[in-house]
Amino acid sequence: MATVFDFNNKTVVVIGGTSGINRSIAESFAAAGARVAVASRSQDKVDDTVTALESAGAQTAMGIAFDVRDAMAVAEGFAAIQEAYGEIDVLVSGAAGNFPALAADMSVNAFKTVIDIDLMGTIHVMKAAYPHLKRPGASIINISAPQSYLPYEGQAHVCAAKAGVDQITRTLSMEWGLEGIRVNSVVPGFIDGTEGAKRLAPSPEVLKGLTRSIPLGRLGACEDVANACLFLSSDQASYISGTVLAVDGALYQRGSGSTGEMMGHMLRAASASKK
Numbered sequence: 001m002a003t004v005f006d007f008n009n010k011t012v013v014v015i016g017g018t019s020g021i022n023r024s025i026a027e028s029f030a031a032a033g034a035r036v037a038v039a040s041r042s043q044d045k046v047d048d049t050v051t052a053l054e055s056a057g058a059q060t061a062m063g064i065a066f067d068v069r070d071a072m073a074v075a076e077g078f079a080a081i082q083e084a085y086g087e088i089d090v091l092v093s094g095a096a097g098n099f100p101a102l103a104a105d106m107s108v109n110a111f112k113t114v115i116d117i118d119l120m121g122t123i124h125v126m127k128a129a130y131p132h133l134k135r136p137g138a139s140i141i142n143i144s145a146p147q148s149y150l151p152y153e154g155q156a157h158v159c160a161a162k163a164g165v166d167q168i169t170r171t172l173s174m175e176w177g178l179e180g181i182r183v184n185s186v187v188p189g190f191i192d193g194t195e196g197a198k199r200l201a202p203s204p205e206v207l208k209g210l211t212r213s214i215p216l217g218r219l220g221a222c223e224d225v226a227n228a229c230l231f232l233s234s235d236q237a238s239y240i241s242g243t244v245l246a247v248d249g250a251l252y253q254r255g256s257g258s259t260g261e262m263m264g265h266m267l268r269a270a271s272a273s274k275k
């Protein structure tokens with residue numbers, strides 16, 4: 001994979017980096033020569049990703065299995081990464097969970113599960129990484145979603161969680177700015193072939209309608225998101241902090257309108273057929 005950015009001798013950590021968009025981000029930093037550490041719940045996915053990162057060109061690669069809901073395990077994981085690779089230059093925090101469900105049909109625990117993974121997971125990761133970040137110079141990227149600022153039917157849990165993630169980004173860019181730590185969010189639009197897109201567009205018809213609603217006329221690719229992360233973590237972006245960068249084919253300009261409505265209609269029909 002050709003890259004215009006050089007992350008040789010830099011330590012990059014990607015939390016939730018073992019599938020989909022985040023794995024592609026990890027592989028792109030590997031191709032740019034970084035030392036890359038990934039973490040997620042499944043040891044098998046971690047092992048498979050470490051092998052792929054080595055093949056992609058990483059200076060070296062490691063992985064740890066933990067659940068971002070377990071603050072203690074996250075802190076232990078970061079201590080192990082620091083011991084192996086030293087200070088962290090780049091942190092990408094992207095572990096997340098999602099399922100479409102109307103709020104009325106969701107248990108309180110279902111709502112809380114997404115808050116615990118996406119929102120509490122983000123603060124667990126940020127706080128555990130903090131003592132190990134390079135000062136000055138570290139770049140943190142939280143992987144958010146359009147749900148942060150666009151309300152979608154069937155996504156109350158994700159909307160609440162990702163809005164919180166972006167407010168953590170904005171707040172910590174101020175709290176940590178004087179130490180030379182930059183904090184940004186990247187918002188992928190609908191990204192082709194990913195678990196997230198499969199869950200939100202479960203049929204070819206929904207996928208077609210969704211694609212039509214994107215002004216650039218196509219779903220995004222994982223590499224589109226990874227390229228933005230490489231740029232935001234490079235020296236060329238050294239004055240960019242506290243920003244929420246959409247990589248969404250201008251999806252935001254059109255709002256959640258037809259996609260949200262389609263999802264709401266589908267979920268209401270499913271809910272009615274159960275009654």
Ligand code: HXC
Nearest residue numbers: 096097098099101106107109110113145189190195196197
């Ligand atoms: C209603 C549901 C549900 C569903 C689970 N629950 N799925 N409720 N509809 N479809 C409820 C369960 O009944 C349970 O509540 C609670 O949620 C917790 O479920 P568990 O299965 O015990 O949770 P867990 O094993 O921790 O798994 C978490 C998960 C799972 C989020 C439910 O799907 C997961 O691990 N996802 C990770 C992968 C993923 O989601 N990737 C997509 C990310 S995309 P009760 O009351 O029964 O105990 C993304 C944004 C995409 O984040 C944006 C696209 C634009």
Ligand code: NAP
Nearest residue numbers: 016018019020021040041042067068095096145191194196
């Ligand atoms: P994905 O393939 O399901 O990736 C999720 C990753 O997070 C996996 O590596 C998963 O590995 C890990 N993970 C999940 N729960 C975890 C937990 N509790 N603790 C630790 N790790 C956990 O999803 P994706 O669709 O590529 O989405 C990746 C990111 O992009 C997410 O932040 C999502 O919100 C965002 N996003 C996606 C889209 C899209 O179109 N796909 C759009 C907007 C935003 P394990 O299963 O091993 O834990």
